[in-house]
Amino acid sequence: MLRTQIAIAGSLLAATASAQDHFHMTVDSIPTPGLSKTVIRAGYLGSESAFSIADGRLLFNGEIAVIQIDDQIPSGAYAGYYGSQQIVLTSDFYFSTGRLAGGNFNFEIANVERLAGPDSRVVWVHTTGPGVFSLQADSEGATQAARSYNVGIGGHQHAQLHLIENEGIYDITFVAWDTNGLYLQSEAVTVRVRAGEPVVCLADTNGDGAVTPADFSAWVAAFNSQAPECDQNGDGMCSPADFSAWVANYNAGC
Amino acid sequence: MRTFTAIIVAGLAASAAAQDHNHLAINTDGTNTLIEAGYYASETDWGIAGGYVTYQGEIAEYHLHDYHDGWYTGLTANLGSDFFAATGNLDGGDFYYEIVGLAPVDGGSATEAIWGFEDHHGGDGFDIEASSLGATRLDRSFGVGVGNHPHGQVTGINGTGIYDLTLVAWDANGVYADSAPVTLRINAIPAPASAALLGLAGFATVRRRR
Numbered sequence: 001m002l003r004t005q006i007a008i009a010g011s012l013l014a015a016t017a018s019a020q021d022h023f024h025m026t027v028d029s030i031p032t033p034g035l036s037k038t039v040i041r042a043g044y045l046g047s048e049s050a051f052s053i054a055d056g057r058l059l060f061n062g063e064i065a066v067i068q069i070d071d072q073i074p075s076g077a078y079a080g081y082y083g084s085q086q087i088v089l090t091s092d093f094y095f096s097t098g099r100l101a102g103g104n105f106n107f108e109i110a111n112v113e114r115l116a117g118p119d120s121r122v123v124w125v126h127t128t129g130p131g132v133f134s135l136q137a138d139s140e141g142a143t144q145a146a147r148s149y150n151v152g153i154g155g156h157q158h159a160q161l162h163l164i165e166n167e168g169i170y171d172i173t174f175v176a177w178d179t180n181g182l183y184l185q186s187e188a189v190t191v192r193v194r195a196g197e198p199v200v201c202l203a204d205t206n207g208d209g210a211v212t213p214a215d216f217s218a219w220v221a222a223f224n225s226q227a228p229e230c231d232q233n234g235d236g237m238c239s240p241a242d243f244s245a246w247v248a249n250y251n252a253g254c
Numbered sequence: 255m256r257t258f259t260a261i262i263v264a265g266l267a268a269s270a271a272a273q274d275h276n277h278l279a280i281n282t283d284g285t286n287t288l289i290e291a292g293y294y295a296s297e298t299d300w301g302i303a304g305g306y307v308t309y310q311g312e313i314a315e316y317h318l319h320d321y322h323d324g325w326y327t328g329l330t331a332n333l334g335s336d337f338f339a340a341t342g343n344l345d346g347g348d349f350y351y352e353i354v355g356l357a358p359v360d361g362g363s364a365t366e367a368i369w370g371f372e373d374h375h376g377g378d379g380f381d382i383e384a385s386s387l388g389a390t391r392l393d394r395s396f397g398v399g400v401g402n403h404p405h406g407q408v409t410g411i412n413g414t415g416i417y418d419l420t421l422v423a424w425d426a427n428g429v430y431a432d433s434a435p436v437t438l439r440i441n442a443i444p445a446p447a448s449a450a451l452l453g454l455a456g457f458a459t460v461r462r463r464r
Contacts, residue, residue: 022405045336046401088405092294094340154295156277158332158405 022086023051025058025191027105027151027176028094029183038105038176038186044093058191064236067193069164076131078123081163082195088160089124089174095154104179106148109139109172110188114207115228116198117168124149127159136160144177167196171228201254203246205229211254219246275329276300276307276314278436279337280349280398280423287349287423287433293337306437307331318411318442325368326442327380327410332403333369333421339401348426350395353386354435355420362415364442369396372406380408386419395424409440416441 024045029036042058043051050061058065069082089107094100112122121140125133141147151157164170170193176186203211206218207229222230223238230238232245276297281288291307292300299310306313318328335349356367370382388394398404411417417440423433 024403044340044401045403046339046399047404085405092403093336093401095295096293096338097340152295154293156294156403158275 022084022088023048024088024090024093025107025174025189026090026093027100027103027107027186029099029103032184035182035184036099037184038103038178040107040174040176040186040189041094053189056188056190058189064192066169067191069193069195072196073131073133073163076133078125078133078163081123081165082167083161083163085161087162087191087193088156088158089149089151090156091151091153092156100153100183102180102182103153104150105153105183106145106150106177106179107137108144108148108175108177109137109141110147110175111171111173112139113171113173113190113228115169115171115192116200117170117195118166118207120168120170120195121165122170122172123163125161125163126157127161133161133163139172145179148177150179162193164193164195168198169194169200199254202229202232203249203252204254205246211250215250216246219243275316276309276331277337277403278307278331278333278351278421280335280344280347280433281338282343282347282430284343285431287347287425287430289351289421289423289433289436290338291331302436305435306439313439315416315439315441316409318409318440319444321444322379324412325410326412326414326444327408329407330409330438330440332405332407333396333398334403335398336401336403344400346427346429347400348397349399349423350392350397350426351384351421351423352391352395353384353388353419354394354422355418355437356386356411357418357420358415359418359439360416362413362417362442364411364413364415364417366412367417367419367440368408368410370408370410371404372408380410382410391424397426409438411440411442414442414444 025040025042028039028041030039042053043049052059067086069084071083073079073081073083091105109122123135124137125135128134137147137149171190172193173188173190175188203215205215205222226238230242232242232249276291277294279290281290291302292298301308308314316330318326320327333351338344353367367386368382369384370380372380384394384396418437419440420435420437422435
């Protein structure tokens with residue numbers, strides 16, 4: 001194949017994702033007693049075998065995938081939001097198997113967990129022109145439908161973007177569900193995104209921007225609830241060893 | 255004939271909605287490669303008939319509005335090998351779409367058609383993957399492998415006018431025989447308004463630098 005570079009002056013294309021810059025999550029189903037169950041899958045495209053889903057998390061080469069989002073929206077309703085096209089939600093890949101027959105599928109933004117940075121709204125939009133976005137799903141939506149991005153059946157929408165309100169690190173949890181009610185809701189799948197270059201201050205467990213004794217109480221609460229803030233030594237687990245790590249982080253300051 | 259605006263202006267608008275482009279996919283009957291269209295839920299108006307990509311039963315015409323450095327570009331058909339991969343119909347294949355023909359229909363003087371990718375890696379432009387003038391079959395071919403759906407595909411032509419661009423799908427592994435040719439009708443149309451908008455619209459997103 002030829003590999004020739006042709007310049008296009010003034011293009012906005014640099015802000016969009018290429019085949020290597022994005023990945024797909026699609027719906028499938030598995031037979032279960034009664035209604036079949038919706039399943040969220042990744043890594044099925046030939047070029048995306050490094051992606052997978054295990055224990056409810058999106059992985060890349062077996063480790064938690066972190067989707068880095070650097071671009072910001074300069075103006076309009078989502079000014080300041082971080083945006084990308086890296087996560088593509090679809091219902092096409094398994095449609096031809098017949099396993100999705102009769103469904104009308106949606107990806108609900110079921111939860112947004114703050115790991116660093118302030119609490120953040122996450123929206124899914126379509127681009128309808130340069131800088132013009134049409135809201136499709138909102139993590140703060142009042143209903144499941146309002147929080148959901150509809151992919152229908154056999155759908156593969158190219159112009160979808162996800163926008164993150166603030167700089168930070170967030171775990172976005174999705175649930176796939178069928179508006180037609182022919183398939184049970186999927187298990188949750190969590191995708192980690194990193195918007196911008198947030199300063200991570202692990203000892204600031206309560207996220208108030210300061211390292212104070214109050215963070216100890218917050219860490220204890222995180223430990224008891226097995227919240228992500230509990231993991232102070234970065235081993236991906238919440239264990240008593242994180243207490244020592246929190247003390248070290250506290251003494252180190254931020 | 256039905257016409258479609260493949261790209262309104264460059265940039266994020268070029269990541270066109272489902273209505274602005276369609277998909278072609280590889281399938282097989284166990285022996286032969288097939289090019290199919292119209293299988294997406296939102297694309298049931300599309301089809302292939304008489305060797306042409308059609309929309310609502312008529313020959314579809316894709317418009318290429320973007321222009322730079324002698325090339326008219328736009329999104330036309332998105333070439334993929336994903337849709338039927340899960341059925342097992344494509345097992346063992348390694349598929350390509352070869353540009354086998356470029357024929358003027360109405361006043362065209364173009365001599366070359368290309369298929370490529372938008373460049374998203376810091377540069378402005380696109381990468382040519384396949385050219386109608388390529389010396390080898392691989393040079394004329396856009397690779398989609400098995401189970402792939404590359405985004406950001408660009409079709410380009412080096413002149414105005416209406417042309418028939420013909421593709422043949424083939425399997426580099428030799429498991430499946432070549433497809434029948436399928437022709438896309440493209441219309442390279444200068445769009446001064448679009449060029450002006452490029453300078454005025456500003457970036458939909460900007461790279462944050464620290």
